[in-house]
Amino acid sequence: MKLDDNLEQRTVNSGESTQYRNFPMVPRVIFGSGSFSQLGDILAPMRKGPGAPFIFLVDDYFDEAGFIDRIPRKQDDEIIFISAREEPKTTQVDALVAAIRESHDGIPSGIIGIGGGTLLDLAKAVAILLNNKGGAKDYQGWDLVHSPAIYHVGVPTISGTGAEVSRTTVLLGPEKKLGINSDYTTYDQVLLDPDLTKTVPKEQWFYTGMDCYIHCVESLTGTYLNAFSQSYGEKAMELCQEVFLGDIPAGESRDKLMMASWHGGMSIAYSQVGIAHAMSYGLSYRLGIKHGLGNCLVFQHLGEFYPEGVALFEKMVEKHGIELPQGICADLGQEDFDVMVNVSMGLDALWENALGKDWRKQIDPGTLESMFRKI
């Protein structure tokens, strides 16, 4: 079982010299309140004609007439509403691809993902699988995708995950939770319209925003950092602090959190996450807890490792009156803890980034279990 899809993300030491990753960026981006109304104009030149529809994968939170009318659907385009209540799965991707192939004769003109990290990751994977044989699980890993994805567009409706800029799509497969980490995964186009985040429920806003904040803390304090990632991470961190600790108008706050997510995602190019993500993966794997909440549940207890980061986090929790769920691990058995500890400790790169090459001298299974028991 392997959870970490980011092991190879930084540099590779190949003998004498350091080799750097050649990092893909989203080649086209539009930003602005209300820019969602331009989606039709953006898609128009990419439309390949009859028999090649656009497929909109949309968080079912937006399944209401007011929003549906704003989706620039034409001809035989299709809107598929998807629940984001669970993490995205390889079987879900395969089912979507099969359904799209059954409904339409040709390859679609493109896939548009509209939603949070779950929808954005699903849309990336569907775009890849529509142009590659086999199932999604065959491509989980590093650079296993051979044919380019079909044109795909990401439209985030909540800010924090960084999925809109990343080169991975993390899926729960039959045997592993792992990303399809490929240059072809990255979106061809991203549309950043902060207005789309207006209706995000407060808890969700907080937990997803903290995904960005926490991976910035981890990357900026990590041993893998370089100047490229640092500059993006620092900016994302500043924006998070303005949003979660400052007193700025709501519109400005939405703008800034959307940019924080963007820069936070870029900051991972040459860096790595750390202990919170390592433990959160364990928690998610065993208990199905969603990523943003999982990070928060873990991070509150990591003051020993990230003193400044946790102190600020506590201020943010307090300022926004967030009540984190308690006693998540209270009724778990020894087997649960063993699985979570094993999953977490298998993520070498995350621990090494946090604690250095000799991290195993600092963390053993017993210590880690006691950390899980606090949650």
Added chain:
Amino acid sequence: MKLDDNLEQRTVNSGESTQYRNFPMVPRVIFGSGSFSQLGDILAPMRKGPGAPFIFLVDDYFDEAGFIDRIPRKQDDEIIFISAREEPKTTQVDALVAAIRESHDGIPSGIIGIGGGTLLDLAKAVAILLNNKGGAKDYQGWDLVHSPAIYHVGVPTISGTGAEVSRTTVLLGPEKKLGINSDYTTYDQVLLDPDLTKTVPKEQWFYTGMDCYIHCVESLTGTYLNAFSQSYGEKAMELCQEVFLGDIPAGESRDKLMMASWHGGMSIAYSQVGIAHAMSYGLSYRLGIKHGLGNCLVFQHLGEFYPEGVALFEKMVEKHGIELPQGICADLGQEDFDVMVNVSMGLDALWENALGKDWRKQIDPGTLESMFRKI
């Protein structure tokens, strides 16, 4: 005569709603000290075979064996050394394109620009013209390029211009100095190796770095700013301050200035420069002064408009013992001033960004002439 290639860069107000520009980003970037040694690996998959060479356009500053040996030339690839002592010209682009067509039967596999803003702009324009009919002057303006450029790679060897990320290439034509501002202008690949900036002479380092600093001051204090450009501009500004006012090790300083230039270039996506650039254009057009120095000569006298920015600039000049040339305009005649004033005042967008829609009530030709006379 029209100097401003950035008038349309921000949003367009089309009747009722604001339309945002869909901005192209460099789709692939590699960052790291020594990453220049990976250029051959990056180019290899883009090589189209015999008869389709790579053409390296290189600042003649690097015309020495130690550097030439590091350029990954193969088969019938060609290295063309070019002086960057003057601003790039449309005739220079046309001559390069003609020479490349004469020397090689097919279209090259790609163009690699290695140098500062001049070389980076020339390489962009040559890549466009190799795949478009006519001369470079035919494409100066907004979105006039119809066919994609051939594959082109930018390798900056000095930091500050932002040419490595921008969607324009500013050329001096027979009748105007204007950018080829097109989605096809943006580089397909950028390689950021801070080690390449090790040998930059101090004055050049300062003036080019100040290009970044000054356009950040102008964009961040401007009326056109939005959250996207602000986040990049603020980060570029912070990095400039660390580099030019902090005391950080030389390697870290090179890394950070390279990232400042990168973010500074991105910050122009939805913003605009201001008075320093408006006046500097006038100075360059009439006197042939290079862009970075021109900005500094002007900016020192703009304390009234940019009080904080100029105060920090003065500290930077002092800290690095820079002696700006004096009396540049001392011996000029009235016609010189008239031309410079006219050129500057023709740049409506820059003045509007700096002073608001009623800028003409605040600046008249007489005031502007007196500002030029101080230089």
